[in-house]
Amino acid sequence: MSRSEEKYGLHGKMEAQEGKGDQLADILLQAASMMASAPGCDLYMVSQDPNDADVIWVTEVWHNKEDHDQSLKIDGVGELISQALPLFASPPQGGMALQVLGGHGI
Amino acid sequence: MSRSEEKYGLHGKMEAQEGKGDQLADILLQAASMMASAPGCDLYMVSQDPNDADVIWVTEVWHNKEDHDQSLKIDGVGELISQALPLFASPPQGGMALQVLGGHGI
Numbered sequence A, B: 001m002s003r004s005e006e007k008y009g010l011h012g013k014m015e016a017q018e019g020k021g022d023q024l025a026d027i028l029l030q031a032a033s034m035m036a037s038a039p040g041c042d043l044y045m046v047s048q049d050p051n052d053a054d055v056i057w058v059t060e061v062w063h064n065k066e067d068h069d070q071s072l073k074i075d076g077v078g079e080l081i082s083q084a085l086p087l088f089a090s091p092p093q094g095g096m097a098l099q100v101l102g103g104h105g106i
Helices: A021-037 A063-069 A077-087 B021-035 B067-073 B077-087
Strands: A009-017 A041-049 A051-061 A095-104 B008-015 B041-049 B050-064 B097-102
Touching: A009 A041, A009 A063, A021 A041, A021 A051, A021 A077, A021 B097, A041 A063, A041 B041, A095 B021, B008 B067, B021 B041, B021 B050, B021 B077, B041 B067, B050 B067
Parallel strands: none
Antiparallel strands: A009 A051, A009 A095, A041 A051, A041 B097, A095 B041, B008 B050, B008 B097, B041 B050
16 A cells, blocks of 8 residues: 555544443454445454453544445444444544554555 | 454554654655564554644554564664654654454454
């Protein structure tokens, strides 16, 4: 990927209720599987905070913001969101936007 | 990637001196090219803060922490580090560690 092909990145924190981090991560890993066929999705990565299993990070790379926004309408994504919402300790804040310049593996 | 194969992630912020963000990003993109042949490197992604071109983010995924640590000894990496250091507004803090559980594109 050359620098002229900047992409839309997001790095967002999700805080689950106590003891619910693994369950939230599993739902997000199911979402990641769906994103494999979403147009414009290069990365949808789910991570856990090494110091707090109830803190989950999602790191996404999309060709552009529109592709990301469209992904929320994919069949089944709404269902996963409604499974995830009751697990949150606080509302997700949508993530920090990044202009992805390039690199290895993307 | 299944959940049983957790990987070592890092998401780190680098603050360049005023007007030096693009130059720092270029050096990090050169580092990313070197990481393509580093053992255990799945991702080395360089992003720019959309609101501040002097704030650069590096997101890395390695098979384990040892692979990451070894990468700092690769020929040429030390030279890039010495080119980058004078551009920093404040010392880089090494990044937030992530236990990468899996996802799409990784």
